[in-house]
Amino acid sequence: MIVQLALWLVGGVLYGEDRFDRLMRDILIFDAHIDTPRYIVDEGYRLGERHTYYELDIPRMREGKLGAVLFGIYAQPQDYAPQLWLPRALECLDALHREVAANSQDMEFAYTAADVERIHKSGKLAALASLEGGHLISDSVAVLRMFYKLGVRYLTLAHFRTNNFADSMTDVEVHGGLSKPGRELIREMNRMGMMVDVSHISDKAVLAAVEESRAPVIASHSSVKAIAPIVRNMPDEVIKAIARKGGVICINFHAGYLDAAAYDVYIRNRPARDQEIKDVLALHASDPRRWELVRGIQRRYFAQMPKVSSEKLLQHIDYVAKLVGVDHVALGSDYDGISGMTPAGMEDVSKYPLLVKGLIRLGYSDDDIRKMMGLNLLRVLRTSEQLAQR
Numbered sequence: 001m002i003v004q005l006a007l008w009l010v011g012g013v014l015y016g017e018d019r020f021d022r023l024m025r026d027i028l029i030f031d032a033h034i035d036t037p038r039y040i041v042d043e044g045y046r047l048g049e050r051h052t053y054y055e056l057d058i059p060r061m062r063e064g065k066l067g068a069v070l071f072g073i074y075a076q077p078q079d080y081a082p083q084l085w086l087p088r089a090l091e092c093l094d095a096l097h098r099e100v101a102a103n104s105q106d107m108e109f110a111y112t113a114a115d116v117e118r119i120h121k122s123g124k125l126a127a128l129a130s131l132e133g134g135h136l137i138s139d140s141v142a143v144l145r146m147f148y149k150l151g152v153r154y155l156t157l158a159h160f161r162t163n164n165f166a167d168s169m170t171d172v173e174v175h176g177g178l179s180k181p182g183r184e185l186i187r188e189m190n191r192m193g194m195m196v197d198v199s200h201i202s203d204k205a206v207l208a209a210v211e212e213s214r215a216p217v218i219a220s221h222s223s224v225k226a227i228a229p230i231v232r233n234m235p236d237e238v239i240k241a242i243a244r245k246g247g248v249i250c251i252n253f254h255a256g257y258l259d260a261a262a263y264d265v266y267i268r269n270r271p272a273r274d275q276e277i278k279d280v281l282a283l284h285a286s287d288p289r290r291w292e293l294v295r296g297i298q299r300r301y302f303a304q305m306p307k308v309s310s311e312k313l314l315q316h317i318d319y320v321a322k323l324v325g326v327d328h329v330a331l332g333s334d335y336d337g338i339s340g341m342t343p344a345g346m347e348d349v350s351k352y353p354l355l356v357k358g359l360i361r362l363g364y365s366d367d368d369i370r371k372m373m374g375l376n377l378l379r380v381l382r383t384s385e386q387l388a389q390r
């Protein structure tokens with residue numbers, strides 16, 4: 001017994017290193033939600049250059065072995081006048097396409113699950129697009145069809161506000177979940193092979209979307225309510241429904257979504273923070289350094305939140321894996337959409353290897369880890385394509 005234990009310990013240390021290195025050599029890490037494109041439009045942010053701010057660029061993707069990203073295209077309904085929602089979304093999508101083309105030695109646009117695999121095998125990084133909020137399509141299924149042609153592979157049914165398709169979980173209930181046009185929209189998405197994203201929408205809306213959709217649905221960036229009981233997180237009942245349909249819950253890294261104590265401070269300070277940001281942007285409208293001033297404000301408020309560890313993030317992943325199985329967990333970091341509020345140790349996309357190490361430590365097999373880090377999300381993308389009726 002003692003000999004066995006000693007062998008296991010020595011073997012574990014040696015094998016552990018080998019196993020991690022071997023996994024990292026070809027693992028596909030696929031993140032369902034990263035919001036970088038707006039920085040390309042607003043600040044001329046270049047994906048090819050290394051930065052000391054924001055959370056994604058190509059050098060840091062390489063370092064963190066992040067192989068594929070569904071980039072978020074959005075215009076928050078509360079920040080833009082309705083007539084700007086669609087043009088702003090198109091500008092962000094255009095910026096993403098242009099940056100990918102400008103970095104073609106490193107990155108390629110992916111339109112299918114097979115593209116993602118091929119690009120990953122070739123040693124390049126795969127970029128895909130997604131649209132956050134049904135308000136961005138001018139209530140037009142035709143507009144959504146054009147977005148599909150432009151590479152958009154999921155639509156989040158609603159963002160922070162309820163729209164004509166679905167109730168947002170952070171706004172008033174108007175439809176009791178989904179409206180009739182919301183259900184029709186899902187059928188059209190199924191027909192095209194576009195994934196249905198149920199993050200941000202009310203629990204009733206998620207359950208209705210799961211019932212309406214022929215394909216599995218994804219929660220592109222949502223965490224666990226049983227661990228952090230805040231409005232944006234998902235209760236067990238909803239997680240189970242998504243899993244029963246074959247879908248994935250992509251865990252959000254936002255420190256405030258992972259930990260309720262951090263959320264309380266974040267929410268209490270948010271009005272003051274947002275006002276300061278508004279004032280600085282108005283006062284320095286033509287100053288190219290204004291975004292650095294904004295980041296300074298965000299950092300100052302973030303420092304007031306209790307620290308959230310990467311262990312907490314692992315807890316959310318582990319919880320979903322134990323509740324509904326490893327086939328239904330994925331990653332949706334929300335990097336570049338969370339104003340720098342990351343868990344300690346997970347500051348940017350170079351840090352994913354820490355999660356792999358954490359999952360090894362929690363006792364997951366190589367296959368399990370590959371699934372949760374990317375293959376589950378790829379499976380849902382592929383299933384959506386297979387169920388499409390073109």
Ligand SMILES: [Zn+2]
Nearest residue numbers: 132200221337
């Ligand atoms: Zn979001």
